[in-house]
Structures are given as structure tokens and as C-alpha cells.
Amino acid sequence: MGAQMVLGPYTPGAAIDAALKMKRSDVVVTVRESGLRGRGGAGFPTGTKWMLAAAATGDEKYVVCNADEGEPGTFKDRVLLSDHADLVFDGMAVCAYAIGARKGFVYLRGEYRYLLADLEATLERMREENRLGKSIAGKDGFDFDIEIRLGSGAYVCGEESALIESLEGRRGEPRIRPPFPVSAGYLGRPTAVNNVETFALASRIMEKGAEWFSEIGTDESAGYKLFSVSGDCENPGVYELPMGTSINELLTTVGAEDAVAVQVGGASGEMVTRDAFNRRLAFEDVATGGSVIVFGPERNLLDVLENFMDFFTDESCGQCTPCRLGIRRLLNGVRDLKKGALSADDLKMLRGLSKSVAISSKCGLGQSCDTPFASILDAHLKGVAQ
Amino acid sequence: MKATAGVDWCEVVDALAEKHDRKPHALMGILQDLQMEYGHVCPDAQIEVALALGISPTHVSDVISFYHFLCSEPKGQYVVWLCQTISCDMADKDQIAKALSDELGISFGETTGDGLFTLEYTNCMGMCDQAPAMLVNDEVHVSLTPDSAREIIAGYRREGGLG
Ligand SMILES: Cc1cc2nc3c(=O)[nH]c(=O)nc-3n(C[C@H](O)[C@H](O)[C@H](O)COP(=O)(O)O)c2cc1C
Ligand code: SF4
Ligand code: FES
Numbered sequence: 074m075g076a077q078m079v080l081g082p083y084t085p086g087a088a089i090d091a092a093l094k095m096k097r098s099d100v101v102v103t104v105r106e107s108g109l110r111g112r113g114g115a116g117f118p119t120g121t122k123w124m125l126a127a128a129a130t131g132d133e134k135y136v137v138c139n140a141d142e143g144e145p146g147t148f149k150d151r152v153l154l155s156d157h158a159d160l161v162f163d164g165m166a167v168c169a170y171a172i173g174a175r176k177g178f179v180y181l182r183g184e185y186r187y188l189l190a191d192l193e194a195t196l197e198r199m200r201e202e203n204r205l206g207k208s209i210a211g212k213d214g215f216d217f218d219i220e221i222r223l224g225s226g227a228y229v230c231g232e233e234s235a236l237i238e239s240l241e242g243r244r245g246e247p248r249i250r251p252p253f254p255v256s257a258g259y260l261g262r263p264t265a266v267n268n269v270e271t272f273a274l275a276s277r278i279m280e281k282g283a284e285w286f287s288e289i290g291t292d293e294s295a296g297y298k299l300f301s302v303s304g305d306c307e308n309p310g311v312y313e314l315p316m317g318t319s320i321n322e323l324l325t326t327v328g329a330e331d332a333v334a335v336q337v338g339g340a341s342g343e344m345v346t347r348d349a350f351n352r353r354l355a356f357e358d359v360a361t362g363g364s365v366i367v368f369g370p371e372r373n374l375l376d377v378l379e380n381f382m383d384f385f386t387d388e389s390c391g392q393c394t395p396c397r398l399g400i401r402r403l404l405n406g407v408r409d410l411k412k413g414a415l416s417a418d419d420l421k422m423l424r425g426l427s428k429s430v431a432i433s434s435k436c437g438l439g440q441s442c443d444t445p446f447a448s449i450l451d452a453h454l455k456g457v458a459q
Numbered sequence: 460m461k462a463t464a465g466v467d468w469c470e471v472v473d474a475l476a477e478k479h480d481r482k483p484h485a486l487m488g489i490l491q492d493l494q495m496e497y498g499h500v501c502p503d504a505q506i507e508v509a510l511a512l513g514i515s516p517t518h519v520s521d522v523i524s525f526y527h528f529l530c531s532e533p534k535g536q537y538v539v540w541l542c543q544t545i546s547c548d549m550a551d552k553d554q555i556a557k558a559l560s561d562e563l564g565i566s567f568g569e570t571t572g573d574g575l576f577t578l579e580y581t582n583c584m585g586m587c588d589q590a591p592a593m594l595v596n597d598e599v600h601v602s603l604t605p606d607s608a609r610e611i612i613a614g615y616r617r618e619g620g621l622g
Pocket of ligand 3: 547
């Protein structure tokens with residue numbers, strides 16, 4: 074639904090063919106000029122990441138497709154992998170060509186194991202068509218293959234350094250960064266980790282050109298974006314819309330005119346209330362990896378906050394004390410608040426605690442907990458819903 | 460799911476190490492295969508895995524304890540994972556939970572006496588547009604109603620040979 078530029082028909086191999094007509098360095102330049110920024114949430118410029126990986130020295134380099142998609146409310150990577158796997162895998166091959174990698178991994182969340190057989194079949198077909206393997210598309214010296222590795226149910230493994238730990242056969246505990254994966258990733262080698270959608274877009278950019286992409290969206294957030302919409306709306310699903318689309322426009326498209334609040338960016342994202350629905354979905358305004366959860370007037374927003382804090386408590390890897398214990402205190406605080414057993418002073422203390430968890434945690438899980446905590450609490454106190 | 464009694468773990472693990480590699484990075488793949496085949500990774504198997512990959516047995520058990528979908532104690536033949544995250548929660552996952560619990564006669568975290576089913580909660584499984592959703596082992600079931608949830612259980616019960 075929506076624009077169908079990214080999700081539209083694709084001729085398998087087109088992106089690889091287009092990339093191979095260019096020098097490796099020009100592929101990187103094209104991605105930079107397109108303005109593409111990572112679709113996994115953080116929004117790092119993809120061309121810069123590829124440039125760093127290309128410049129890094131190492132006997133081997135790796136391309137990793139982050140298909141751990143665990144942020145509550147996102148499922149667009151599932152749709153890409155189900156219906157557009159060629160686009161994603163071709164994008165990985167383009168990246169391999171650009172940075173000089175011979176091996177790629179897809180880190181597929183365990184919940185998506187049911188997709189594995191089809192994905193393996195697609196890879197096999199790509200090998201038969203010489204889109205993977207040796208001298209890809211007849212290009213001497215361009216050898217690349219992709220292996221799918223599964224996760225086993227741990228949200229934090231979507232964090233790129235935890236993902237690499239998991240690939241190496243360890244607990245998915247985030248590393249201290251720097252060094253970043255582009256210089257020391259899988260087995261200590263330079264590794265470009267990108268989201269599923271980022272690779273799909275890189276393919277489209279090869280096919281249609283940098284300008285096609287950079288002309289869409291806003292100055293800081295180029296191109297189309299896939300939004301996963303769920304919750305209180307008539308038509309939940311994946312929508313392809315230009316970056317910079319307002320929340321209002323999105324809600325009209327999905328049939329959610331009576332929404333009072335939306336959670337943008339999943340459990341680690343921000344709640345936006347009706348009075349601010351003119352805000353835009355873009356890195357410079359309401360940033361998101363694509364999760365949009367809609368709440369109608371009947372919802373108790375404290376239930377939502379409790380659900381998210383419960384989620385983080387469950388999924389914290391436990392390395393940092395503030396994250397492990399602090400978020401549990403926040404969860405208990407929300408439960409007390411629901412029972413009406415929280416004083417104004419306690420509430421103030423919790424707000425402070427949430428801020429200190431955010432500044433004293435090692436990875437994005439703990440670091441982002443204050444965004445939902447503060448914004449959902451504010452939305453509740455505004456009384457927009459029940 | 461295969462029984463673990465009398466299994467020659469040395470042989471089983473050797474075949475898996477051959478398939479995945481004999482290096483530490485093969486650990487997840489080997490553990491996932493054992494989990495699929497036997498429903499858990501028993502201590503004897505863990506020791507063989509450690510030996511095959513040249514890592515310590517505590518490393519292996521540490522890794523198993525980290526991941527929700529790996530375990531060292533047996534669970535039911537069918538593990539039912541009901542999504543508890545927000546979009547499923549708003550789509551009345553509590554009603555599904557009650558239907559599953561009533562149908563199986565167990566609470567969440569428990570296994571039926573016949574060893575056929577274990578009931579667990581899981582977090583968002585990427586099916587929020589078709590909430591409420593659940594996994595049974597690695598099969599996905601979406602847009603659940605209390606009736607459909609009961610029927611799904613009945614289906615697995617027949618498949619498990621005790622219908
Ligand atoms: C707790 C946590 C979970 C994450 N989960 C994912 C995920 O499931 N998929 C993803 O692409 N990025 C995820 N990320 C972001 C990655 O660390 C990384 O920024 C991303 O894969 C880079 O790719 P991109 O630049 O193409 O977005 C997560 C980050 C954190 C802190
Ligand atoms: S912030 Fe939380 S999830 Fe991240 S490394 Fe620390 S304890 Fe683990
Ligand atoms: S909230 Fe249940 S599948 Fe996402």
C-alpha cells in the first residue's frame with residue numbers, strides 16, 4: 074500500500090548489473106549522493122558507512138543484513154523478506170562489491186524461521202543465475218555468497234554489536250563502541266551491518282539512480298520509507314510513504330481518524346498526542362525505524378507504558394546495573410501509579426531515574442528508555458485518552 | 460521430537476559440527492538444531508558441543524541461558540508462545556491466553572502432564588498487523604480468536620498422536 078516504488082515489481086539482478094557498470098568507489102558515491110540513511114532506527118548515512126568499510130583494511134570483510142526485527146510494532150522487514158527477497162539480497166551483493174567483501178550473513182530472527190526454506194531457495198536460484206558465487210555476472214574477481222544464520226529470541230541481538238557477538242557464538246551482549254563494526258566487526262574484521270530495508274533501498278538506488286531517491290522526502294531524510302502500522306486502525310499493514318509525511322496524513326491513509334495518540338518507533342520510541350499530529354515522520358522530527366502503533370480514545374496509556382517497561386525488563390541483557398535494575402523500578406513505579414499509590418515526589422524521582430538509566434547505559438536499549446517513559450507519562454497526564 | 464535417552468551425543472554432535480563447522484562461531488547453529496530435534500539441549504549434549512568446538516561447557520550453558528528459544532530442561536513437544544506485546548495485548552490477547560490455559564489445563568510457564576504442550580509468553584514476533592499472534596514451535600498463527608486457538612491446539616494434539 075502507498076507509493077509502491079520500493080515494493081513494486083523488480084527484475085532480479087537489475088541492481089547488481091547497474092552496480093557492475095560502475096567502479097566500486099562510484100557505487101559508494103551514488104549511495105552517498107542519494108542521501109540514504111539506515112532504516113534500522115539510528116539513521117546513520119549508508120554511503121558513509123560503506124565508505125568507511127571500503128577504506129578499512131582487513132584480509133576479509135563482511136556484509137551483514139540485520140533481519141532481527143524485534144522492535145515492537147515493526148514487521149516491514151518480514152514483508153520485504155517474504156515478497157521481495159531478491160531486492161534485499163541483490164542490495165547485499167551491491168554492498169559487497171562496493172566494500173570488497175566476499176561473504177555475507179543474514180541474521181534472521183528465530184521467530185521468522187518459517188521464512189527460511191523460501192529464502193534458501195532464493196539464494197540457491199541466485200547461485201544458479203550467477204548473482205552469487207564466483208565472478209558474479211561475469212565480473213572477474215567479484216566473488217560473494219550469503220549465509221543465513223538464525224537468532225533465538227533475544228531483542229537485544231538486533232543491536233549491531235550484540236548481533237555480531239551472537240554470530241560468533243556468544244551471548245548477545247552489546248560491545249562497547251567504538252570500535253564500530255565497520256572497522257572491527259565479525260571475527261574482528263571490517264563489517265557493514267545494515268537493516269533489511271536499507272539493502273532493498275540500495276538496490277532501488279542502483280536501479281533508478283541517486284537523484285530519483287534524493288528528490289523524494291525532506292532535505293535531511295531522503296526517499297521513501299516503509300511504515301509498519303498496527304493497533305487501533307481500520308487497515309493495519311505496511312505502507313510505503315515519502316519521508317516527511319505527517320502523522321495526520323499517515324493516520325488518514327490507514328483509517329485511524331479517531332486516534333488520540335501514536336507510538337512512533339516502537340517500545341523505544343516516542344508517543345505523540347493528537348495535538349501534535351502535524352509533526353513529520355523523519356529523522357529530524359519524529360524519528361522511526363518504521364513502527365507506528367495507534368491508540369484510540371478507549372485506551373489507558375499507562376497500560377501501554379507498563380507493557381513497554383515489562384518488555385525492556387524482559388529483554389535487557391543485564392550487563393549494566395542501571396538498565397537491569399532501573400527499568401524494573403520504573404515498571405514497578407508504573408504499576409503503583411496505575412493503582413493510585415504513587416506520590417508526586419515518587420513520580421518525580423522516577424522521572425529522574427529514567428533519565429539516569431538513559432545516560433548511564435551501554436547500548437541503545439537502556440539509552441532509549443527515557444523516550445517512551447517521559448513521553449507516554451506526559452501523554453497520560455495530559456489526559457488525551459481514558 | 461526425538462527422545463534423548465540412550466542417544467550417542469558424541470556421534471550426533473559430530474555430525475552437526477561437520478554440517479556447521481568446528482569453530483565457536485558454529486555454536487548457535489548447532490544448539491538450534493539440537494533444540495529443534497530434541498526440544499532442549501541436555502547437559503551431556505552440551506559437553507559434547509563444548510568439546511567439538513574447543514570451548515568450555517560453561518560457555519555453552521551461558522549461551523543457552525541467554526536466549527529465550529534455547530533451554531537445557533525438556534519442555535513440551537509443542538511449545539506455544541503467545542505474543543504479549545502491545546498490539547497483541549490490545550487485540551485481546553488475554554482472551555486467547557484464557558482459552559489456551561483452559562484448553563490445556565495449565566498456566567503459563569507450565570507443561571501438560573502428558574508432556575505434549577508447554578505454554579509460554581513471548582515478545583513482539585513481527586505479526587502485529589495480524590494480532591493477536593502466537594508461535595507453536597516454529598509455526599506462526601495469526602488473527603487468533605479463542606475458538607481458533609482451541610482448534611489449533613486440537614490439531615497439534617491429533618498430530619502428536621493423542622487426539
Ligand atoms: C536494542 C536494539 C535493537 C535493535 N534492533 C534492530 C533490528 O532489529 N534491526 C535493525 O536493522 N536494527 C536494529 N537496531 C539498530 C542496529 O544497532 C544498527 O544500527 C542497524 O542494524 C544498522 O543498520 P542501518 O544503518 O541500515 O539502519 C537495534 C538497536 C538496538 C539498540
Ligand atoms: S543498556 Fe541494557 S541491554 Fe544494553 S548493554 Fe546495558 S544492560 Fe544490556
Ligand atoms: S505485538 Fe504481537 S506480534 Fe507484534
